Amino acid sequence: MEKKEKTYVEDVDRSLYDFRNVDEDVYKVEEGLTPEIVKQISKEKNDPEWMTEFRLKSLEIYNNKPMSNWGPPIDGLDIDNIVTYVKPKNNKMSADWNEVPEDIKSTFEKLGIPQAERESLAGVGAQYDSELVYHNVREEVAAQGVIYTDLESAMHGEYADMIKEHFMKLITPDDHKFAALHGAVWSGGSFVYVPPGVSVEIPLQSYFRLNAPGAGQFEHTLIIVDEGADLHFIEGCSAPKYNVANLHAGAVELFVGKNAKLRYSTIENWSKNMYNLNTKRAVVEEGGTMEWVSGSFGSHTSYLYPMTILKGDDSKVEFTGITFAGEGQDLDTGLKVVHVGERTLSTVNTKSISKSGGISTFRSAVVIGPKAKGAKSAVDCSSLMLDDISRSDTIPVMEVNCDDADVGHEAKIGRISDEAIFYLMSRGISEEDARAMIVSGFADNVSKELPLEYAVEMNNLIRIEMVGSIG
Amino acid sequence: MDLKINKLPVPTWNWLKVNDYQVAIPEEINEASYRINTKDVNLQSVQSFADVSLEGIEIGAGNEFKSISDKNSAKVCAVNVNKDTVVKEPIRIDFDYSKEENAFSKFAIKLENKSELTVIINFKGNPSFGGNDIRFSVAEDAHLTVVEIFDFEDNSNFIDSIGGSLEKIGGLKLMQLNRGLGNVALSCYTDLVGDKSTLDIDTGYLVRGNDRLDINYVAKHRGVSTDSKIKASGVLRDNATKTFRGTIDFIKGAKHATGDEREDVLLMNEGVHNNTVPLILCAEEDVEGGHGATIGKISDEILYYFEARGIPEDMVNELMAQSKLDAVSGRIPDEVTKEQLLNRD
Known part of the structure; x- marks a missing residue:
C-alpha cells in the first residue's frame, strides 16, 4: 500500500512533535537562578535599564514567595536544574524563512508552520527555545497599521512607551511564584497592536518550540486590540520528550479595548516531561468581547487558568476548553472570571477527559464584584472517565458580592x-x-x-x- | 484560640478565602445543658466517644474541632437503638443558651441492623460560643434522620459538626434549618461505606444583618451503588455572608455510585456576600455525579407575574424568601415540628 505523505492537517501523529535537534551549537546560561544569571539574560537581551531593574525585583519576589499549597505536585521540578535561557548561536530574528538556521527551519517545516502561514494565516511568529527565529506579517495586514513583531525589538522602537505602560501590569510578579519567575527571566514572545476599528480577517499565529532538554521557556505575549478592532490570535506549542523536566512559565497579557473583540485559541501539546505553569490574563473594556478556545493535551503537569477581568460595562467573555489527561499527566486547568462592570456576561463550556491513569482537574473561579449590577454567568463543565485507574476532579468557586446578578453552574461526571x-x-x-x-x-x-x-x-x-x- | 474548621477536602486558590473558616473559640468551655425527651430509647452518659467506639471517625468540622471536642470534659450522650427496633416517636432535644456563656455538647448515635430513629434538635438563645459534636454509626439497613433547627439570637457563635458512617443499605437523612441570627457553622461528613447506602441532606437558611453562615458537607462514596443528594436553599439579606462547600467524593471501587448536589441562593440586598463551592472528586469510572447552582435575585419574569396580579416587588421578595424556608420546613418528617415552624410567624 502506498504510504500516505504526512501533512500538517491530515495526518498528525506523536512523532510529528517528538523529534529533536542535537543540542550543541547553542548559547545558554548556567542552570539555576541567581542575580548574576538574571543580569546575564538582561545583558543578552539588551534590555533598557527599567527592564533590568524589573527583572531583579521580580527575582527578589520569586525568592520570597512560597510554593502554592494547592494544585498538583511539582516536586519533580527543581529550578536549580533548569536552564532559563537558551539561544541558537548566531541567531537573528528574520522575516524570511530562508534566513532561519537550517535545523530550526526544518523543525518548523515538520510542524507545518510555513505551510499554515501560506494557507491560512495573516502573520506568523516562531520561537525556538528562548528566542524568536521568525516573524512575519502579510503586507495587506501591515498596511492596516497592524503591528505584529517580537516583543524585544518593539521595546526599543516606536511602541516602547506603549509596552512599558502595559508590560506585566495585568500579570504582576506579585501574583504568584511563577509569575515572579517569568518577570525575572522572560525572553521572546510577540507584541501585537491592532489599531482602532481595524478588523484582521484571518488569524495571526505564534508557535513555540522548546528543543533543549532541561530548559525553560518564558515567552511573553502582549496583545492590545484597540477600540472597535477585531483579532483572532492562535498559539501553538510543542516539544520533544526528554527524561528531564522542562519548564514553561510564559505570560500572556491581553488588552481588549472598547467594543473590540479578541479570540485567543491555543492547542497546547507540550511533551509529557513539561511542567506547564503558564499565566494568561485579559482585561476587557466597555462593550468588548474576549473569547478563549483552549485545548490542553500535552505536559506532565499543568497549572493553566486563563483569567478575564470584565472591567467595562456590557463586556463579555466566552471560554471553551478541553483537557485530555493521559498516562503520567496531571493537568489542572480551568479559568477565572472577575465581573467588575455592569451587565457583564461570562459563558463557560469545558470538557475534560481522563484516561490511562491521567488526572484531570477542572478548577474555576467566577467572581461577581459589588458594582457588577446585572452581571450574568453560566458555567457548564463535563468530565468523562475512560477507565478506573484515572482521576477527574471538579473544583469550582462562585463568589457573588452583588444582589443583582444571575449565576448558574452545571457540572456532570460520568463514563461512556x-x-x-x-x-x-x-x-x-x-x-x-x-x-x-x-x-x-x-x-x-x-x-x-x-x-x-x-x-x-x-x-x-x-x-x-x-x-x-x-x- | 483560633481554629480552622470546615476545611475543603481539596484546597483551591487562597485569595478566594474558601479553603476553611477561621473562628475564635474560648479557652474554657463548659458542658452545655439541654432537655431531652424520649420514651422509647435508653440513653447513656459516657465520658468520651472512645467509650462507644466512635473516636476514630472523621467529622464535618475537621480535625482541629475534633481535637477540641475530645479534650473537652462534656459528657457524651450515647443513644443506642437495638437491632430490628423502629423508634416511632422522635427523640427531641432542646437547647436554650440564654443562660450559658461557652458551652459544648456531644452525642453518639448508634443504630443497629434494621433499626430506625429520628432525632430533632432545637437550638435557641445567644451563646457567645456554642459547640455541638454528633457522631453516628448506622448499621445494615438502618435509617437515621436528624433534624436540626437553629434559631439563635443576635451575637451568637455556634459550631455544629456531624460525622459518621453508613453500612449496607443504611441511610442518613439530615435536615438543617438556620432561621435565626448569629454566626453559625454547619457541617457533616458521611462515609458511605456499605453498598447501597444513601445520604440525603436538605438544608434551608436565612442569613441577615452582618451574620455569617458557613457550611461544609462531605459525602465519601466507598460502597457500590451508594447514592448521595445534597440540597441547600436559602436567602441572604443585608450584609450577610454565606459559604457553602459541598463535596461528593467517589473513591475507586464505588461502582454504580451516584451523587448530586444543588444550591439555590436568593440574594436580596446589595451588601450580601455569597460563596458556593460544589466539588466532585472522582477516582472511579463507573459513577454519575452532578452539581448545580443558581445564585441571584428573583427573576424579572416572576416579578412581572406577581406585579401583574397587584403584588408589589417588596412583597414578592418577602414571599419568595419565606417560601424557601417554608419549603424545607414542609419536608421535615415530623408533624409537630412542621406545625411549629410553619405557624410560628
Missing part, C-alpha cells in the same frame, strides 16, 4: 455508556473506533470553535490518545 458503544458496534464499528467517535463527539463543542485545520489536528490528537484505550 455501554449502550452507546453497543449501538455503534452493532453497526459494524470496532469498539476502539466507537469509543474514539464518542470522545470526539464529546469534544465537538471545542473543535467547532477552532479553524478547520486546528480542529482536524485536535481530533487527530484525540484519536492518537485513544489508541489502545480498550481494556
Whole structure:
C-alpha cells in the first residue's frame, strides 16, 4: 500500500512533535537562578535599564514567595536544574524563512508552520527555545497599521512607551511564584497592536518550540486590540520528550479595548516531561468581547487558568476548553472570571477527559464584584472517565458580592455508556473506533470553535490518545 | 484560640478565602445543658466517644474541632437503638443558651441492623460560643434522620459538626434549618461505606444583618451503588455572608455510585456576600455525579407575574424568601415540628 505523505492537517501523529535537534551549537546560561544569571539574560537581551531593574525585583519576589499549597505536585521540578535561557548561536530574528538556521527551519517545516502561514494565516511568529527565529506579517495586514513583531525589538522602537505602560501590569510578579519567575527571566514572545476599528480577517499565529532538554521557556505575549478592532490570535506549542523536566512559565497579557473583540485559541501539546505553569490574563473594556478556545493535551503537569477581568460595562467573555489527561499527566486547568462592570456576561463550556491513569482537574473561579449590577454567568463543565485507574476532579468557586446578578453552574461526571458503544458496534464499528467517535463527539463543542485545520489536528490528537484505550 | 474548621477536602486558590473558616473559640468551655425527651430509647452518659467506639471517625468540622471536642470534659450522650427496633416517636432535644456563656455538647448515635430513629434538635438563645459534636454509626439497613433547627439570637457563635458512617443499605437523612441570627457553622461528613447506602441532606437558611453562615458537607462514596443528594436553599439579606462547600467524593471501587448536589441562593440586598463551592472528586469510572447552582435575585419574569396580579416587588421578595424556608420546613418528617415552624410567624 502506498504510504500516505504526512501533512500538517491530515495526518498528525506523536512523532510529528517528538523529534529533536542535537543540542550543541547553542548559547545558554548556567542552570539555576541567581542575580548574576538574571543580569546575564538582561545583558543578552539588551534590555533598557527599567527592564533590568524589573527583572531583579521580580527575582527578589520569586525568592520570597512560597510554593502554592494547592494544585498538583511539582516536586519533580527543581529550578536549580533548569536552564532559563537558551539561544541558537548566531541567531537573528528574520522575516524570511530562508534566513532561519537550517535545523530550526526544518523543525518548523515538520510542524507545518510555513505551510499554515501560506494557507491560512495573516502573520506568523516562531520561537525556538528562548528566542524568536521568525516573524512575519502579510503586507495587506501591515498596511492596516497592524503591528505584529517580537516583543524585544518593539521595546526599543516606536511602541516602547506603549509596552512599558502595559508590560506585566495585568500579570504582576506579585501574583504568584511563577509569575515572579517569568518577570525575572522572560525572553521572546510577540507584541501585537491592532489599531482602532481595524478588523484582521484571518488569524495571526505564534508557535513555540522548546528543543533543549532541561530548559525553560518564558515567552511573553502582549496583545492590545484597540477600540472597535477585531483579532483572532492562535498559539501553538510543542516539544520533544526528554527524561528531564522542562519548564514553561510564559505570560500572556491581553488588552481588549472598547467594543473590540479578541479570540485567543491555543492547542497546547507540550511533551509529557513539561511542567506547564503558564499565566494568561485579559482585561476587557466597555462593550468588548474576549473569547478563549483552549485545548490542553500535552505536559506532565499543568497549572493553566486563563483569567478575564470584565472591567467595562456590557463586556463579555466566552471560554471553551478541553483537557485530555493521559498516562503520567496531571493537568489542572480551568479559568477565572472577575465581573467588575455592569451587565457583564461570562459563558463557560469545558470538557475534560481522563484516561490511562491521567488526572484531570477542572478548577474555576467566577467572581461577581459589588458594582457588577446585572452581571450574568453560566458555567457548564463535563468530565468523562475512560477507565478506573484515572482521576477527574471538579473544583469550582462562585463568589457573588452583588444582589443583582444571575449565576448558574452545571457540572456532570460520568463514563461512556455501554449502550452507546453497543449501538455503534452493532453497526459494524470496532469498539476502539466507537469509543474514539464518542470522545470526539464529546469534544465537538471545542473543535467547532477552532479553524478547520486546528480542529482536524485536535481530533487527530484525540484519536492518537485513544489508541489502545480498550481494556 | 483560633481554629480552622470546615476545611475543603481539596484546597483551591487562597485569595478566594474558601479553603476553611477561621473562628475564635474560648479557652474554657463548659458542658452545655439541654432537655431531652424520649420514651422509647435508653440513653447513656459516657465520658468520651472512645467509650462507644466512635473516636476514630472523621467529622464535618475537621480535625482541629475534633481535637477540641475530645479534650473537652462534656459528657457524651450515647443513644443506642437495638437491632430490628423502629423508634416511632422522635427523640427531641432542646437547647436554650440564654443562660450559658461557652458551652459544648456531644452525642453518639448508634443504630443497629434494621433499626430506625429520628432525632430533632432545637437550638435557641445567644451563646457567645456554642459547640455541638454528633457522631453516628448506622448499621445494615438502618435509617437515621436528624433534624436540626437553629434559631439563635443576635451575637451568637455556634459550631455544629456531624460525622459518621453508613453500612449496607443504611441511610442518613439530615435536615438543617438556620432561621435565626448569629454566626453559625454547619457541617457533616458521611462515609458511605456499605453498598447501597444513601445520604440525603436538605438544608434551608436565612442569613441577615452582618451574620455569617458557613457550611461544609462531605459525602465519601466507598460502597457500590451508594447514592448521595445534597440540597441547600436559602436567602441572604443585608450584609450577610454565606459559604457553602459541598463535596461528593467517589473513591475507586464505588461502582454504580451516584451523587448530586444543588444550591439555590436568593440574594436580596446589595451588601450580601455569597460563596458556593460544589466539588466532585472522582477516582472511579463507573459513577454519575452532578452539581448545580443558581445564585441571584428573583427573576424579572416572576416579578412581572406577581406585579401583574397587584403584588408589589417588596412583597414578592418577602414571599419568595419565606417560601424557601417554608419549603424545607414542609419536608421535615415530623408533624409537630412542621406545625411549629410553619405557624410560628
